[in-house]
Amino acid sequence: MRWPIRFQWFLPTALLLVATVGMTAVTSSWLAVARATNDREEQLDRIVRTFAGARVPYTPQVLERMRGLSGADFVAASRDRGLFASTLPLERIPQAWWSDDSTARTRTIEFTGQRYRLTSVRPPGDPPDVRLFVLIPAATWSQFQWEVAWTPLAIGAGTLLV
Numbered sequence: 001m002r003w004p005i006r007f008q009w010f011l012p013t014a015l016l017l018v019a020t021v022g023m024t025a026v027t028s029s030w031l032a033v034a035r036a037t038n039d040r041e042e043q044l045d046r047i048v049r050t051f052a053g054a055r056v057p058y059t060p061q062v063l064e065r066m067r068g069l070s071g072a073d074f075v076a077a078s079r080d081r082g083l084f085a086s087t088l089p090l091e092r093i094p095q096a097w098w099s100d101d102s103t104a105r106t107r108t109i110e111f112t113g114q115r116y117r118l119t120s121v122r123p124p125g126d127p128p129d130v131r132l133f134v135l136i137p138a139a140t141w142s143q144f145q146w147e148v149a150w151t152p153l154a155i156g157a158g159t160l161l162v
Contacts, residue, residue, distance in 0.1 A: 018160060025156020029149045034057065036148040040141075044070065048121050048134055056123070057131060058085045073116075073135040088135070108138065119139060 047070045056062055058076035066074055067087045067108075071132055074083040075093060083090050092112060106119045114140035 021156050021159050025152050025159075028152035029157075032152055033145050033147045037145060040144060044072065044119075044136065047072070048119055050123065051123065051132060053123075058123075058130070060085045060087075063087050064079065070134075071136075071140070073137075075135065076130065076134040077133065078130045109135075111135070112118070 047066075051066060058074075063076065063085050064072040066072075066085055073087045074085075075083060075088060077083045083093055086093065088111070107115050107119055109118045116135040117138060119134040119136075121134065123130060123132055
């Protein structure tokens with residue numbers, strides 16, 4: 001049995017249209033996430049470089065203000081005094097991750113049941129062993145990526161429905 005000519009034209013055209021719109025939506029979403037993630041990482045790197053280059057006393061009040069500017073949590077530590085200022089509860093921070101002299105620029109840690117992206121900074125000045133840790137909640141990072149990704153996907157789905 002042969003199909004009518006309108007189905008012979010309509011079906012391949014519809015399938016091609018669905019594939020094209022779907023690939024465009026997924027590609028646009030992926031590129032938006034990649035661009036936004038790169039922009040966010042550059043913004044946080046600028047914040048970290050700014051604080052690393054400044055001679056700022058790392059007191060709890062200063063760290064709270066830094067948190068307000070960046071949305072990240074901060075922990076200041078030294079070998080002499082240990083942890084001395086933080087936007088997180090000091091007594092709950094494990095010594096293992098802040099005393100590690102790992103050369104990894106950014107790593108993922110788990111703290112109080114949450115995953116964080118941790119970046120270590122060695123600010124200039126005295127004493128030379130002071131380190132500033134920047135902690136960004138991984139859930140915030142994932143939420144940020146999803147917020148960027150859903151718009152092209154929703155437009156593609158809406159287009160397919162029409």
